[in-house]
Amino acid sequence: MTTDRHDARHEAVREAFACGELAADAPEVVALREACPACRDAFDDLARSLDELRGAGRAMRDDVAAAEREAGAPGEERVGDMLARARAAAGESGAVGSAPRIGRRPWLVAAAAVLLAPLVWWAVRAADDGERDAPVPLGDGLACERPIGEVDAWGAFVWSGDLPSAGWFEVVVRDEDGRVLVRSGRLQENVFRPTEAEGRILTDGIRWEVVARDVGRVHDRASAEARLR
Amino acid sequence: MTRPVTPTGHGTVVSHPQDLALVRGALAGDAAALAALQGRLRFVPRVLVVLNRRLGGEPDGPDLEDVAQDVVTRVWARLSDYSGQARLETWIYPFCVNVLRNARRKAVRRERRRVDVERVPEPAEEAATPASDYAHVHEALERLGPPGADVVRQRLFEERSFPEIAERMEVPVATAKTWFYRGLESLRGMLGGRDEE
8 A cells, every 4th residue: 555545444443543543552553553554554643743843833832932132142232233234245235224315415316327327328329229128147047847837737947047156956836826835945956856845845836946056046937937738 | 315115015015114114214325323233233143143043153253243244235235125013123034044054064074074074974964953943944934935924923933813913914813824834835845954054
């Protein structure tokens, strides 16, 4: 009996056990442990996972509660600077509340106008020449390769494009309503192979996105839609 | 510069709408929201002190201010993923765990290179240390993603009942239970006290 075709009744007992509705010594659980080796392993794994997750939950609750009593921790007074640096690393403006007010500094407007004038001139020329959509060369950009359009089955997600130095790729697969179904974690190759369990989560229609990034900066992104025939 | 905010996930009800509004405001560059976020991020250095102490707190360990900066940078880079399904501090906590774990490992390696080999623990000793930071659990849940990870976190981390989870996620109770069970099934093989690099 394979896992995929596992008796639905077995699955129901396992689900009830996982959800705490049946204890380990409940007659249904004991009987299934004796009758089905796959279920015996599953019960053991579920119990181990539940113990570990509960331990993580306890540790987290304790740590979060303890943190509230740690006012004055090293670096706490510099959190504003940390946030400003994080925003700067992401290519955004600097410290909270430090954005220059143009009204107080008219020279900024003048300087910006001088600096932007050639760009505006170029943009107007390009529009006049019908080149509004001409791509700007930025190196090897990301492009989704498969799955795209209608496919027979979900397999590996493949794309082209360069990996940023000291960076990684991330793939996020969403359903047609935008809900996240699967997230890849950090990838060093141009392929993401979902696990069997992740493959089962995928809906008939998906939209997937690949992002090339490093800490605090997105270098490039591409997305595609695909649907099972 | 503003950044797009990803959809909230399943349903329209979020457990922590005020935190979500704060995050969206901060991402949109709203000064008041950024100031509020800055206040909430004071949690980072505080919890790092707690974690570091619980994990040993060696005097030659990592510089916690550097670790805090790394955490804040990563949190900001991923802030658009915040969906309001958990309190902001709960969402930030795994970043602290993972970054601190990596920093502690680097500090151990640095120390191992620096001092006499006889004085530093053998790799076997280090491997025998229990994974008491549970970093691998948080990583596994991150990899699992929603909706399974959200239900598992709400059930086992926040100790909510299934009816409460179902109401918050706007799904039938049976669906919440199935997501929980399937989430646990997907975590098989990803858990087990591992603490790999």
